[in-house]
Amino acid sequence: MKNFIRVALLATFASSVAMAACSSGGTGGTSTAGTSGTGGSGGGTMNAASVARGKYLVDNLLACGECHTPVDANGKPDKTKYLAGSRSYDFKTSMGDIVSVYAENLTSDKVEGVGDWSDDLVKGAITKGIDDVQVPLWPIMPYPEYALMSSQDVQAIVDYLRTVAPSKNVVPPDTYPNPGSPAATVNGSKIPHTTLPKTDPDYASAERGRYLASIACVNCHTPELAPGLPDFTKPFAGGRTYRSRSDVGFSTSTNLTPDATGLAGWSVADIAESIKTNTEKGTKRPLCDTMPGGPGRMGDLTDGDLTDLGTYLHTIPAIKSAVYQCGMDASDAGADGG
Numbered sequence: 306m307k308n309f310i311r312v313a314l315l316a317t318f319a320s321s322v323a324m325a326a327c328s329s330g331g332t333g334g335t336s337t338a339g340t341s342g343t344g345g346s347g348g349g350t351m352n353a354a355s356v357a358r359g360k361y362l363v364d365n366l367l368a369c370g371e372c373h374t375p376v377d378a379n380g381k382p383d384k385t386k387y388l389a390g391s392r393s394y395d396f397k398t399s400m401g402d403i404v405s406v407y408a409e410n411l412t413s414d415k416v417e418g419v420g421d422w423s424d425d426l427v428k429g430a431i432t433k434g435i436d437d438v439q440v441p442l443w444p445i446m447p448y449p450e451y452a453l454m455s456s457q458d459v460q461a462i463v464d465y466l467r468t469v470a471p472s473k474n475v476v477p478p479d480t481y482p483n484p485g486s487p488a489a490t491v492n493g494s495k496i497p498h499t500t501l502p503k504t505d506p507d508y509a510s511a512e513r514g515r516y517l518a519s520i521a522c523v524n525c526h527t528p529e530l531a532p533g534l535p536d537f538t539k540p541f542a543g544g545r546t547y548r549s550r551s552d553v554g555f556s557t558s559t560n561l562t563p564d565a566t567g568l569a570g571w572s573v574a575d576i577a578e579s580i581k582t583n584t585e586k587g588t589k590r591p592l593c594d595t596m597p598g599g600p601g602r603m604g605d606l607t608d609g610d611l612t613d614l615g616t617y618l619h620t621i622p623a624i625k626s627a628v629y630q631c632g633m634d635a636s637d638a639g640a641d642g643g
């Protein structure tokens with residue numbers, strides 16, 4: 306995607322924005338994981354609860370496999386290459402050069418995967434966008450948002466990745482080696498708090514939802530001032546044109562704030578149901594491919610987490626937006642190299 310070239314250029318000039326106040330980050334570890342780990346044997350000393358939490362984050366809340374697991378001929382995740390690296394994301398520079406970026410092999414293989422990386426190196430890639438040899442990553446990898454994760458949750462992801470069976474799948478090198486410098490991470494103070502008073506019985510639930518939404522939803526559901534530059538005066542107001550793989554169409558995200566142009570008419574249960582089934586309220590239209598809802602992805606979030614997310618989105622400041630429709634963005638589609 307051409308966007309990321311511009312992100313990179315912007316990032317070169319923007320000083321890395323330090324995460325001012327990720328105040329709610331610590332709540333992440335308190336949610337209960339919905340599934341128990343089935344991802345392999347793992348080292349005996351590893352904390353089973355942390356591994357289970359990591360699996361839940363990787364498979365469900367953050368859906369890392371959307372990018373890091375290739376799909377088979379039917380467009381379904383190829384389970385034989387679970388987290389073993391993807392096909393390409395191709396985009397054109399303003400000069401017309403096609404750049405291909407590949408989401409790497411995250412399995413425990415010591416050569417092709419991250420089996421040989423220290424915990425700190427894996428964490429640096431996930432939250433700072435810097436790899437094991439200090440090379441900056443293209444921000445299609447959502448590290449600017451993952452930077453808002455609690456340290457417990459980042460550790461849980463690393464613990465889980467250690468248990469993922471090694472795969473020798475070879476991921477080709479990017480055609481442009483790197484973006485020059487990592488993109489700025491998201492400033493946590495830009496993520497709105499619930500408008501509920503602290504005394505409200507739903508306040509704690511809404512603030513837990515804020516944490517989940519800041520690492521898992523704000524990336525796709527916030528409009529951009531320029532490609533790659535999120536407009537944090539309109540968090541969750543939709544309008545970002547996005548796709549997670551070269552083989553799915555571009556979709557424009559919808560407004561999740563409680564405005565008439567957003568989810569004003571939706572109850573907390575409606576929001577949960579939409580994510581569970583990946584369908585639109587009322588019409589039951591399947592949501593565009595880009596929204597990672599439904600079974601095997603965000604659809605398997607715990608009822609508690611879905612309620613927290615719905616309660617939060619229900620009580621953030623309403624923002625008016627255009628009404629977005631999912632579908633192809635012609636200019637981006639034209640710029641796509643394949």
Ligand code: HEC
Nearest residue numbers: 367368369372406407408409430436442443445446447549
């Ligand atoms: C929207 C797509 C996308 C999602 C979602 C995503 N990644 Fe990535 N990731 C990438 C791409 C693309 C790269 C390679 C970037 C580059 O080469 O500059 C990458 C690189 C990485 C790397 C560096 C690997 C290496 O060998 O250099 C790690 C580690 C990583 N991702 C972990 C994760 C984890 C863990 C998650 C989920 C919590 C995740 N990613 C979610 C696209 C994604």
Ligand code: HEC
Nearest residue numbers: 521522525556557558559579585592593595596597614631
């Ligand atoms: C990879 C990008 C992406 C991520 C991540 C993402 N969404 Fe979405 N979401 C979309 C797109 C695109 C649509 C519009 C789909 C459509 O209209 O078919 C959408 C639609 C929705 C809808 C349906 C709204 C409507 O008006 O029909 C809800 C609810 C929703 N998202 C909630 C969430 C929540 C909550 C999260 C985080 C837990 C999240 N999304 C994360 C891309 C994303």
